[in-house]
Amino acid sequence: MAYTSSLHLSKHLLLPKPHRARPSSSRSPSFVRAARVVDGAPHVNGQSKKAPNGKVQINGAGEKGAVNGHGKKGPGVVNGKTHVNGHDRIHLSVTTGGGGQDGTGLRVAYQGAPGAYSEFAAKTALPGCETVPCRAFADALAAVDRGLVDRAILPVESTMEGTALRNYDLLLRHDLVVAQEINLFVHYCLLAMPGVRATEVRRVISHPMALAHCGRALARLGVDREPVEDTAGAVEMLRSNMMLDTAAIASPRAADLYGLDVLAHGLQDESWNVTRFLLLSKPPSPVAVPVDADAKTSMVVAHRGGSMAVVLKVLSAFSSRNINMSKLEVINNEGGVGEPRPPVMILDTGARGAPTLRAFPHVLYVDCEGAADDPLV
Numbered sequence: 001m002a003y004t005s006s007l008h009l010s011k012h013l014l015l016p017k018p019h020r021a022r023p024s025s026s027r028s029p030s031f032v033r034a035a036r037v038v039d040g041a042p043h044v045n046g047q048s049k050k051a052p053n054g055k056v057q058i059n060g061a062g063e064k065g066a067v068n069g070h071g072k073k074g075p076g077v078v079n080g081k082t083h084v085n086g087h088d089r090i091h092l093s094v095t096t097g098g099g100g101q102d103g104t105g106l107r108v109a110y111q112g113a114p115g116a117y118s119e120f121a122a123k124t125a126l127p128g129c130e131t132v133p134c135r136a137f138a139d140a141l142a143a144v145d146r147g148l149v150d151r152a153i154l155p156v157e158s159t160m161e162g163t164a165l166r167n168y169d170l171l172l173r174h175d176l177v178v179a180q181e182i183n184l185f186v187h188y189c190l191l192a193m194p195g196v197r198a199t200e201v202r203r204v205i206s207h208p209m210a211l212a213h214c215g216r217a218l219a220r221l222g223v224d225r226e227p228v229e230d231t232a233g234a235v236e237m238l239r240s241n242m243m244l245d246t247a248a249i250a251s252p253r254a255a256d257l258y259g260l261d262v263l264a265h266g267l268q269d270e271s272w273n274v275t276r277f278l279l280l281s282k283p284p285s286p287v288a289v290p291v292d293a294d295a296k297t298s299m300v301v302a303h304r305g306g307s308m309a310v311v312l313k314v315l316s317a318f319s320s321r322n323i324n325m326s327k328l329e330v331i332n333n334e335g336g337v338g339e340p341r342p343p344v345m346i347l348d349t350g351a352r353g354a355p356t357l358r359a360f361p362h363v364l365y366v367d368c369e370g371a372a373d374d375p376l377v
């Protein structure tokens, strides 16, 4: 069976606050070569006291155990071997830290048309930046890879739907670091051409995530749903095709930008609707994260077998170090009943020779407290 299970753990409901002392046993299982994600308290729409930002690094640590492709061996990594139960594996990590940086002079690629939520997230994270619209998320990441822009922004998780696995998968195919994380309240509106009334709407178009987040409201309206590339693109489509029987789900900002009427505010099924975006850049990270900062490290453990044993090792490695985990997502793409999913392709930058894409059926996404340069992590 192809399945995904995820366990979202509240940061403060887990273990006691980690003691910053080293664990009693230095022989704790070594399972990840960690790079860190540094992150402060929840940062929503730039309002956080401790804005998350810092560095995010994503890359393969090959059998040499290189961290983020720099060949650095973190002191907390007990060994650099890449075997879990004899199975080859790669682990990746992401570091994010405090925000509030001036974005003047920086170009940030995002998926969608002007007025998309991703564009707003970029402008919130890096005020003053120039935003560059792209047709697809993959195009935005490719633009950073090629040096056409300084950063790309990608939604990776939402409180309503959990991890956006497709985007995470995309991330793993690139050698990019996470420069910053931003959590954005997403407020959905129903927009229509001026003069159109709600009773005249037969169809609603938007980004698939927006349609999913407003599922109950749309069912009540009894309208057809049609996914399009992005929320602002949906609005643009209404406008340029003068569609009078169709509405779009998008932001109030998009309504202003394209001159559409707002038929309804707060269309989302849950009032607490926060999306987590990652701001990505080429390595090395443009943001330095002090080890003593409140930090979050994200890592990916990729392996080829013994799935439950790996999960247990990961849990026990965190537990023995008294490190709080804030996310554990287990992806198993082989075995069992149902449609098998393709393996996750990961760019291994630690391997000898040129970076190579490697396929892994089993992947764990882990977020934990602590900075990547903290020996404990």
Ligand SMILES: O=C(O)C(=O)Cc1ccccc1
Binding pocket: 111, 112, 115, 116, 117, 118, 119, 155, 186, 207, 209, 210, 229, 230, 231, 232, 275
């Ligand atoms: O379509 C957009 O506006 C995006 O930026 C993608 C998206 C969609 C819904 C919530 C967050 C991001």
